Amino acid sequence: GQNIDQPTEMTATEGAIVQINCTYQTSGFNGLFWYQQHAGEAPTFLSYNVLDGLEEKGRFSSFLSRSKGYSYLLLKELQMKDSASYLCAGLDSNYQLIWGAGTKLIIKP
Amino acid sequence: IAGITQAPTSQILAAGRRMTLRCTQDMRHNAMYWYRQDLGLGLRLIHYSNTAGTTGKGEVPDGYSVSRANTDDFPLTLASAVPSQTSVYFCASSPRDGSYNEQFFGPGTRLTVL
Numbered sequence: 001g002q003n004i005d006q007p008t009e010m011t012a013t014e015g016a017i018v019q020i021n022c023t024y025q026t027s028g029f030n031g032l033f034w035y036q037q038h039a040g041e042a043p044t045f046l047s048y049n050v051l052d053g054l055e056e057k058g059r060f061s062s063f064l065s066r067s068k069g070y071s072y073l074l075l076k077e078l079q080m081k082d083s084a085s086y087l088c089a090g091l092d093s094n095y096q097l098i099w100g101a102g103t104k105l106i107i108k109p
Numbered sequence: 110i111a112g113i114t115q116a117p118t119s120q121i122l123a124a125g126r127r128m129t130l131r132c133t134q135d136m137r138h139n140a141m142y143w144y145r146q147d148l149g150l151g152l153r154l155i156h157y158s159n160t161a162g163t164t165g166k167g168e169v170p171d172g173y174s175v176s177r178a179n180t181d182d183f184p185l186t187l188a189s190a191v192p193s194q195t196s197v198y199f200c201a202s203s204p205r206d207g208s209y210n211e212q213f214f215g216p217g218t219r220l221t222v223l
Contacts, residue, residue, distance in 0.1 A: 004151065033211070042199060042214035043152070087151070095210055096167070099151035 002026050004100035006088050011106045012078055020073045020086050020103045028093020032064050032071045035087040037102065043087055046073070075105075083107045112136065113215035115200050121221045122190050130185040130218050132200030140205035141183040142212065143167075143175060145196040152199065158183055159205060190222045 003025045012018040024032065031050035035043040049055055049064035049071060061074040073086055085102040092098055113134045122128050134141065139160045144152040154167030158177040172194060174186045183202075187194055200215040 030210075042216050044214070045211050048211065089152075091210065095205065096154060096157070097152075097212060099153075101149060101151045 002090075002092060002098045004088055004090055004098055006086075006100040006103045008101070009104045009106065011108060012075075014078055014080060014107055014109050016078050017074065017076050018078060018105065020075075020088075020105065022071045022073070022088035022100060024069050024071065024088070024090040024098070024100075026090040026092040026098050029066065030091040030093065030095060032062075033089045033091065033097065034062050034071075034073045035089065037085045037087055039084070046086075078107050080107050080109070113200060113202055113213055115198075115215040115218050117218060118216070119219040119221075121223065122187075124191055124222055125189050128187045128190055128220070130187075130198055130200075130220070132183045132185070132215055133181050134183075134200075134202045134213075134215075135181065136202060136204075136213065137180060138202035138204050138213070139180070140203045140210070141177065142201040142203075143173070143183070143185045144199045144201065145169065145194075146199060146217075147196050155185065155198075190220075192222045194220065195222045196220060 006022045034046040037043040047062035054063045059076045064071045087102045088100040089097040116131045142157045143155040156175040158164045161180045198218045201212040203210045203212045
């Protein structure tokens with residue numbers, strides 16, 4: 001079956017670094033997405049990885065290991081506005097996204 | 110219009126009533142999707158359309174139908190609403206043109222079935 005696992009909730013301090021992990025099992029694999037979703041809003045795209053390694057985009061970085069079925073999202077210099085849910089999604093062989101339940105990130109001052 | 114719009118923003122519906130959720134995009138994307146999002150669960154795909162004139166069933170299609178008469182519009186119909194269809198519904202689109210198929214989401218419709 002297809003499955004995406006990520007922690008339900010994490011707490012971090014403003015200015016710190018946090019890593020949100022995601023493990024995936026999909027029928028075929030065409031990439032791994034991370035989306036951000038603020039409460040009451042739509043998901044918005046953060047990153048896409050299809051090759052192994054780290055992709056850096058400002059304060060956010062995303063890592064993929066295809067052999068381990070593993071990804072993480074790294075957020076640096078945390079700001080209060082980063083409080084949101086972070087959704088991990090795998091793109092399967094039919095180019096459909098399989099979504100995790102999301103990780104709610106709480107930032108404390 | 111810029112991006113994807115959905116209507117209505119929210120709706121309270123009596124069980125047994127018919128309801129159509131509207132979705133329109135102006136990005137000329139080939140593919141469109143309907144998801145529902147429930148607390149504690151990931152986004153679940155209801156129906157999708159890879160191109161105008163075609164539709165397919167997702168993970169949770171029962172009780173829902175869709176049509177794709179043109180590129181821009183992708184309405185979702187609940188023929189006879191039931192309380193378990195209370196959810197937030199998101200419409201999304203993606204180019205599906207050989208690129209990595211990032212999906213763009215509409216603002217969502219919050220539906221309550223009583």
